[in-house]
Amino acid sequence: MNMFKIPESIYFGENAMEALKTLQGKKAVIVTGGSSMKKFGFIAQTQQLLGEAGIDSLVFDGVEPNPSVQTVVKGAQAMRDFEPDWIIAIGGGSALDAAKIMLCFYEHPQLDFADIIPVGSMPALRTKAKFVAIPSTSGTASEITAFSVITDLENHIKYPIVSAHIVPDVAIIDPALPAKMPPHITANTGMDVMAHALEAFASIAANDYSDPLAMRAVKLVFENIETAYKHGDDMAARDNMHNASTLAGMAFSNVSLGLVHSLAHKIGGEFGVTHGLANAILMPYIIEYNKQSTDKYAEIERYLGLESIENELRALNAKLDIPLTFKEITEVEISEEAFLAVLDRMSQNAFDDPCTLTNPGTPTAADVKEIYRRAYFG
Ligand SMILES: NC(=O)c1ccc[n+]([C@@H]2O[C@H](COP(=O)([O-])OP(=O)(O)OC[C@H]3O[C@@H](n4cnc5c(N)ncnc54)[C@H](O)[C@@H]3O)[C@@H](O)[C@H]2O)c1
Numbered sequence: 001m002n003m004f005k006i007p008e009s010i011y012f013g014e015n016a017m018e019a020l021k022t023l024q025g026k027k028a029v030i031v032t033g034g035s036s037m038k039k040f041g042f043i044a045q046t047q048q049l050l051g052e053a054g055i056d057s058l059v060f061d062g063v064e065p066n067p068s069v070q071t072v073v074k075g076a077q078a079m080r081d082f083e084p085d086w087i088i089a090i091g092g093g094s095a096l097d098a099a100k101i102m103l104c105f106y107e108h109p110q111l112d113f114a115d116i117i118p119v120g121s122m123p124a125l126r127t128k129a130k131f132v133a134i135p136s137t138s139g140t141a142s143e144i145t146a147f148s149v150i151t152d153l154e155n156h157i158k159y160p161i162v163s164a165h166i167v168p169d170v171a172i173i174d175p176a177l178p179a180k181m182p183p184h185i186t187a188n189t190g191m192d193v194m195a196h197a198l199e200a201f202a203s204i205a206a207n208d209y210s211d212p213l214a215m216r217a218v219k220l221v222f223e224n225i226e227t228a229y230k231h232g233d234d235m236a237a238r239d240n241m242h243n244a245s246t247l248a249g250m251a252f253s254n255v256s257l258g259l260v261h262s263l264a265h266k267i268g269g270e271f272g273v274t275h276g277l278a279n280a281i282l283m284p285y286i287i288e289y290n291k292q293s294t295d296k297y298a299e300i301e302r303y304l305g306l307e308s309i310e311n312e313l314r315a316l317n318a319k320l321d322i323p324l325t326f327k328e329i330t331e332v333e334i335s336e337e338a339f340l341a342v343l344d345r346m347s348q349n350a351f352d353d354p355c356t357l358t359n360p361g362t363p364t365a366a367d368v369k370e371i372y373r374r375a376y377f378g
């Protein structure tokens with residue numbers, strides 16, 4: 001038996017924010033990040049639309065990038081004080097992820113963070129509130145997924161929390177929000193979407209429900225990312241990228257990912273390489289490797305009319321000012337010495353990452369090390 005889980009309602013396209021007017025309830029807590037959503041007027045708009053629905057709202061802001069356990073605990077306390085029947089998360093993956101776990105602690109105040117780390121340990125939710133997710137980046141697809149990534153600051157560990165209970169009830173995919181992203185965030189988050197779609201498509205858990213979503217997402221990213229990067233106010237390109245992110249999210253939330261994410265997670269952890277940038281660099285090398293054990297890439301090449309998807313990805317990276325190797329990146333400098341010093345440990349850790357489990361073929365830690373070497377030296 002298999003199961004495919006997505007939010008109950010997905011509102012998309014320009015003015016999708018108006019869906020907030022249709023909610024039925026009394027009180028909402030709006031969870032958001034630093035300053036961008038407020039600065040661009042989206043928090044005021046959210047409060048106004050909720051007001052039209054007769055819903056009183058409280059804003060919990062200041063969720064930091066890579067949200068911490070402490071922030072989640074604080075947010076849950078604010079929810080217990082205000083007693084909302086809706087949680088509205090608006091912002092990047094960080095704000096959405098934090099709000100998911102706040103909802104859990106709001107409903108189950110007796111739980112500690114450690115209680116919900118094991119997969120399947122989270123109790124059922126929705127006894128007090130329902131959950132709306134409004135993403136402002138076209139990347140993580142947290143508005144769809146059963147995942148939340150929370151950082152334990154004391155132990156310096158990022159924990160992925162996995163539970164079908166944190167899949168939002170309502171996702172609002174309005175391109176006005178990601179249209180405010182600066183170009184480099186558009187490029188990095190957009191290539192993260194490409195990685196989600198291609199890895200879900202090649203996943204050994206891929207199925208007839210996930211494949212059409214993943215294929216369409218790959219096509220939309222190929223056709224729109226360069227325009228979204230170079231002409232950020234092109235709303236058609238923004239809309240297509242935002243939908244691609246959500247489609248890819250529906251696929252990977254249900255069939256998981258692969259080695260690109262395993263290796264990106266660990267080189268991100270060692271050197272602070274931005275997630276989407278790491279994915280973009282790794283993808284061509286890993287596809288070359290994976291082609292030995294799956295014909296899924298041939299299938300997507302036929303669908304898109306491409307000769308070599310890895311070469312197309314290299315060409316796309318060049319258009320987005322993304323280099324071919326980790327040696328050449330500028331956001332952090334990774335010296336050859338520093339890279340080689342951690343290579344064995346990083347390779348073993350990437351091999352042990354849960355995303356490796358659904359990669360096609362039977363990769364080994366030695367294979368992972370060789371891929372890292374190629375992605376560093378070219
Ligand atoms: N839940 C999941 O399925 C999932 C999947 C992958 C990653 N994650 C997690 O998501 C987080 C990353 O999320 P993210 O990439 O969306 O970034 P983010 O939420 O961390 O935001 C990054 C920065 O971009 C700003 N920003 C966001 N939207 C903007 C906009 N429209 N205009 C201008 N600035 C904007 C934010 O204020 C912030 O400073 C990480 O914590 C990661 O671990 C979650």
Ligand SMILES: [Fe+2]
Binds near residue numbers: 196261275
């Ligand atoms: Fe990702």
